[in-house]
Amino acid sequence: MSRARLPSGGQIDRARRLEFRFDGRAYTGHPGDTLASALLASGVRLMGRSFKYHRPRGVLTAGSEEPNALVTLRSGARAEPNTRATVAELFDGLEATSQNRWPALGFDAMAVNDWLAPFLTAGFYYKTFMWPASFWERVYEPIIRRAAGLGALSGRDDPDDYDKGFLHADLLVIGAGPAGLSAALTAARAGVRVILADEDFRMGGRLSAEAFALGDQSGADWAAGAVAELADMENVRLMPRTTVIGAFDHGVYGAVERVADHLPIPPEGKPRQTLWRISTSRAILAAGATERPIAFADNDRPGIMLAGAMRAYANRWAVAPGKRVALFVNNDDGLRTARDLAAQGVRVTAVIDPRADAPDPGIDGARHLPGAVVTGSAGRLGLDTIIVRSAQGKEFRIDADALAVSGGWNPNVHLTCHQRGRPVWDDALAAFVPGPDLPAGMTVAGAAAGTFSTHGALHAGHAAAAEALAALGHKAPAPDLPQAEDAPVTLHPFWHVAGKGRAWLDFQNDVTVKDVKLAHQENFRSVEHMKRYTTLGMATDQGKTANVPALAIMAELTGKSIAETGTTIFRPPYTPVALGTFAGRARGRAFKPTRLTPTHQWAEAQGAVFTEAGLWLRAQYFPRPGETHWRESVDREALAVRASVGLCDVSTLGKIDIQGADAAEFVNRVYANGFAKLPVGRVRYGLMLREDGFVMDDGTTARLAEDHFVMTTTTANAVPVFRHLEFARQCLWPGLDVQLISTTDAWAQIAVAGPQSRTLLQRVVDADHDLSNEGFPFMACGAVTVCGGQRARLFRISFSGELAYEVAVPARYGQALMERLMAQGADLGVTPYGVEALNVLRIEKGHATANELNGQTTARDLGLGRMVSDKKDSIGAVLSRREGMMREDGLHLVGLRAVNADSRLAAGSHLLERGAGAVAANDLGWVTSACWSPHLEAPIALAFLKGGARRQGETLRAVNLLSGQDTEVAVVSPHFIDPEGERLRG
């Protein structure tokens, strides 16, 4: 079955077979394979279609830089599009499908785009689909998106979990090739905490892919020994299958660990992936290097791959890349591929090397062609012939079903750029190397720093670790490194073969040499302009194989050096990351925490319908049998409060405990109205301004003792108000003797509202407390005991306008208190009410809530302008007196009552004169809160109206263009019921 698998060698477990499917066909591979190596071993070269031209594509690389071999892995809800086959670890039962083809990978109707290529060059869309403008979103873009593109999402919920975690280290080593392993060994032996992360499932980097020895061992065996030593050390955390995706501020690195991507489904309780935030004192970047191709006509045919990748497939995965292999390389490292393939018994037919003085690798039966270039390729759905031009200028064809290409290697400088570092051009290496401005604490070692030999990498890793250890205050142990190859970089820069035909630079975004020439011709010559005009380097591979050749070509065209041309830089993430990994567990119901009130379970048992208020779930209303519409329940609850007594859990209001000798002075400064003289045992309404003079919040504050206040805030502002008070306490008046603590969660608070509220409370509050109107008048407060000695606080405050109290007990007794009040009030018709009825009651009374306090409201708008004291300094007082905030025609809070009780009135409606057109110029204000008033039997509302204080009695229109409502309303006082306040004082 394994047509291309070599008879021996490789780091695969030949004793075990793994079954997998690609586009529905069954194949087998072995543990240790990637999907790419297993497909290649099975003779499959065609793995995908290109983004724009639908060209047949196979693997170009053997790593995470792969631009071509993108597949959809798994199926159903677990389908994961755009997975690189070169890093997908093979498992038994793996299913993969090719992308961006119809009807089949072998016959793709959209390949017609390839024939249209002359029209589809860079900038084509911008130039062609310009008119009419409205067609872009509706017509052109959907068509183009359907034709171009990669894999599609399943559209279903991902059934797997993703986690996040924090790790701490003295030294993070990124990459477990020769430099990384050497660095990790040195640091670990010195005893510091080391994390060694590598994106591969097998640590070793290029040591796994090369044939040469380290000392008397193979590279792979030496790496395995080093990993085994590290694995035994308690101060080391080995993280294979972990990609360090970004270098962030202050030694923080992001890393994605693919915990279960190599398994059919994650084991019970395990996430698929974990996003780690690694905090480290020092980091060594040993990320290796990426080989770059040489551009020539039709260089994207399946069978053409990078020389280092081809060598990796042969050495690590025992895959013969073809039966007749040719090479097109401009450097000595590429010649290794010829030797390694020949040593494995693969037939090498030609070595084409543009260097005139190219050394002959001496392969039996292979033609050595110094000074020659490959000018083209042929073959349907895969390579069968290359066209070669000799040093003498003679063109001829060579049979080859595989071609290894190497234009040299680029150090993986990506993470050095994440803190705005700029790589610098090194002429000797013909490559960008890390610049001097690295992220703080980072050292670069090995090929990532341009040290390409194995000997150099091993020693650079040791030296980098020694430097890090010195910075950490440790001494490095003496190096214990094996003998290794130390070949110099021998390369003649060579980027592309001039000639007709399209030569690919960016395989993933289908960008060719011609596109770069067009960018130059149209004056998009800076690297940033070229990138955006051609989209080169903007695909999911960030142009790892494409950028440098393209820069070199632009440099040629402009007659500048590559150093002068410069480079674009890289941003996190290093490789693509699934959005689910960033979301972690914060999705669905776990997206944010849910806060439950102390009486939540009781309300549930009563059949309450709940609504979200910030993080809280609050009872919205309590439907009774026979009630079919929420309004029936809400009307009943509101009327019950006005007629008898109702109960509502109001624990969600923010509660801030304020204590200290200067507590009164502090409260007096954070509220706009006076609090210094509030007597002990009394509550007062407080209006809080921001420093800019607008209203921040309001609430009631009780003075429980000379030096003890309890402030309440609106539910929504509990956190911001507390933050604001701490700012005032610590930053503005640090000399005041005052302490703050939030007690929102400590107390359950129940509103007991309605004419029978006193009667009910007298049955629950212990008898030694006098609740008579004289003994406990409106706005009284104090510590009491309930239910036979349980400590509680009682406040005589009213949001509904009725005789009302709020009673607070420690949160754990909240439900018991609610049950006791319900039981004791049965004969009074006690009725639980939800936030919907609460809202009706407060609109009827004209009390403001968050709807009115929207951050643009002044005290004057609310009709509370006179509350802002000018006799004292309080936050916001000065700027509340600005000219613009004192305008006579400013907005004022008014009440509205629908003229026709059958009409509808909605919050958000705008107010207009009768007969005025519904345009912004005629706008007089808007409705902030609206409800059906069961008490008045009419739709009523609160609204902000220009000059509203003077307009009572007028008739206006409330217009809602969204719902098509146009309702006549009378402007009235916002106090719809009991404007004199007799009920609440009774």
Added chain:
Amino acid sequence: MIIHHPLLGPRDAQEFTYLGDATLIDRPDAMAEGALEAFDAYLHLRDNPAGTHRELWYHEVGDRSWLVVTRDTRTHEITQVELARDVALSKGRGR
């Protein structure tokens, strides 16, 4: 980002809420002559330096300390972290 809290040591920036320029500590005297202009300047006029910036951070999911963090806006390097209370006291703020 990591902020070295003077009391609690290195803490992740996620634990903090950012407010802005530390000159917000220098609240003018509301009862003095020209208070309106002084408050306008206090609230609305800020320097926006490319470089060293002293700014207020609040350890909201920690110990609720307000901190004055000295940060280079170009590099995010943090060179000093103080309790805002100490800074305010040293500037002569008291009662």
